[in-house]
Amino acid sequence: MKRERINIVNKVKKSFQSNRQRLIEFFQNQDFDIQQAEELTSSMRNAVYFLETHEYERADIEIEIRKGIREGLKEEIKELKSLAKHTSTLKKLVPDFNWEEIFELQMHQYESHKFFKTRAGKNKSLEMALEPLFWRLQKFGKGQTKQVDIVYRLFVEYDLDDYGQEYSTKDVLIGEKEQKERIRIHFQQKAVKERKKYSELFGW
Secondary structure: OOOHHHHHHHHHHHHHHHHHHHHHHHHOOOOHHHHOOOOOOOOOOOOHHHOOOOOHHHHHHHHHHHHHHHHHHHHHHHHHHHHHOOOOHHHOOOOOOHHHHHHHHHHHHHOOOHHHHHOOOOOHHHHHHHHHHHHHHHHHOOOHHHHHHHHHHHHHHOOOOOOOOOOOOOOOEHHHHHHHHHHHHHHHHHHHHHHHHHHHHOOO
């Protein structure tokens, strides 16, 4: 199990390395200068692997990743609780720190982790991995519509699922408009919400 998780991490790193130049060129084609393109590319280091992975495989990978992260978080929580028992000693050693607040904040981060509160799905890891990209686009002054447009083109560039295709279901025509709305709801809005949560938590 642990070996499989390490294998996924290595695949994520390898995918980013092999796609780095492609991503830089993609963002330059979206009218970003070279420095901005490199920053945006850096924000994709955990996401590009999932863009290259078929949706059925992503679902299995998601389950495996969640198991590993949950196990790690539970161990971290256990260690933190053990360390918190020695708050008085820590205060004597480093009196300038508010150790109660530090422990409380760290515990909140662990216990509020998404993987404790959400169910697995084929795009959950991709959603999280794309958050830094949306944050960086926002930093560069791109509004919601522009963010969605850029990510839509990115999905088309990597042939992700049905993006860039047009087809009909029984009652609905699925095309660019519907796919962009999907990005807005399931990726962009969630990323902005997470950014706001971190801003309130850490005073960004």
